[in-house]
Amino acid sequence: MLKYLHTFSGHQNPVYALINSDKEGSFFTGGNDKGVVEWSLEKMVFLMVKMPVQSSVYALHNYNHRLFVGERSGAFSVYDFITQKISARINAHPKPIFSIKSIRYKNELLTSGEDGTVGIWSLIDFKELYRLQISYETVRCIAISPDEKEIAFGCKDNAIYIYNSIDYSLKQVLKDHTLPITSLAYHPSGQYLISGSRDAQLKIWTLPHYELSRNIPAHLFAIYDIAFHPQLPYFATGSQDKSIKLWDANNFKLYKILSLEKTGIGHSHSINKVIWSQDGTKLLSTGDDKKIMVWEMED
Template identity: 35%
Template sequence: MSKIQVNKLHTLSGHNDCIYALVEGPDPRFFYTGSGDGMVVEWDLDKPKDGRLIAKVDHSVYALEVDKERNLLFIGHNFEGIHVIDLEKSKEIWSLKITDQSIFDIKAIGNELYVGTGDGIIIVIDIEQQSVKKHIKIGKKSVRVFAIDPSKRQLAAGLSDHSIKIFNLSDHSPIHNLEAHNNSVFALSYSPNKSIMVSGGRDAHLNVWETKNYSLQESIVAHMFAINYLSFREDGDYFVTCSMDKSIKVWDSNSLKLLKVIDKARHAGHGTSINKVLWSSYNQQIVSVSDDRNISIWQIEL
């Protein structure tokens, strides 16, 4: 592995339970976290110690999403539905009770919001009308993660039935059903600069797919335990994965070589499962959240 320098800049606390959700704000200087304690907190990368409570709900928050054009934050409230926060006014402006299931991921594109639930349904919401447009039953098990390819207008969904399903965003018609992993798919992302999609899951494998026909290009045993999430750097040249094995790994997108392992022993990393990771487009720092209730901010010199 190359001599990449890693510097842990901050450890942020404030949540009272495992942190499951992490999303970059419309202004990427800010990011948002959601936890098993029902709290959603705003953090400022310029003043990271000053977390600000944005919302408090009754159940765990597994999913957060932002609408950059409307400056909205969508909160997935387990067993209830979604809450919508106007970030300029810092207040809730509407909500929808849409499910009695867990909400594992939310993605917004254009005027549509896609909500993935524990009973294998994608709920499509019209943001302007603040109403449900459609329920799409795509499996018997949980919809765990979404990824959107805006250039091809495609939505990918990773499921607990081990599959990845690809849909056309225009009419929500199915395009591909990929037998992707040997267990649940938790991590999924399209590259910003290459025609590839990367997936990861409970089987600890990273799978790399070309996105013309979605053929599998490479499968890598990447972690010891489940891969919970992955995030590309803005330019697409690198990405990071995080795992139940308590480590963060940095990868070269071109060679698919492992460049760095960030863990507790070597870098005072997290002590328990790392649930989400974000490569900030604001300052290229890496943000990670964990079952240990802490947020870590890392500077990486590539």
């Protein structure tokens, strides 16, 4: 299903953020280093430090020819791919930003922070439109449903808050996890939401009523990311237990475990982020060991 292909090295500190570029075949990383780095998947080489940053990068988001960079300082920067310059820097939160997402139909940007709030910003002029007090603890992750009608916020208080995107009203609170929520992802079909937590459990919530339909003891420690394949019925999870797992997106069967322990190749520390390449042929992973590892899909 997945086999090891390549390791990128060069970061001097843990890496927390990973995202595909506008250009097919390249991607960006950010972490405790003082810059956002661009890498080539085609040539398997370092390309450049795309932009400097003033503090650690915890979130990257690519939308409409712009790269949004969320920092530990609570600010986010906007890098314009067309002008190749930083076009804005906004002091959005008093504490670190952990997630950034966009809502296309509203032309709005969402940022979530350690202060328990979510800022909603205009993608035209980056002015703040609303401020939601989701929790009184960290809002760690954001997931937006495929139809963009609902938004899920995962929080340090162990709860998932479901909001309506039209008016940002609270729809539901899901409280079945026993430890902080660390990852969220909607199935591309919109049939369910998957949540991961420091309790090492994956929970499957069936829409539209978010009924808990499945609980999977998926990892040994916190599940830091969930990534659905862009075309095929698979999703990958990355964990603090240093392993990546590949799952069937329909019946939740475990297909593959990628780890030093299982295969002799893998990350030596916590895995913080996993993404699929734009064409779906590769899975990328990164974490506290400062490496970016590339795994290739096998026929």
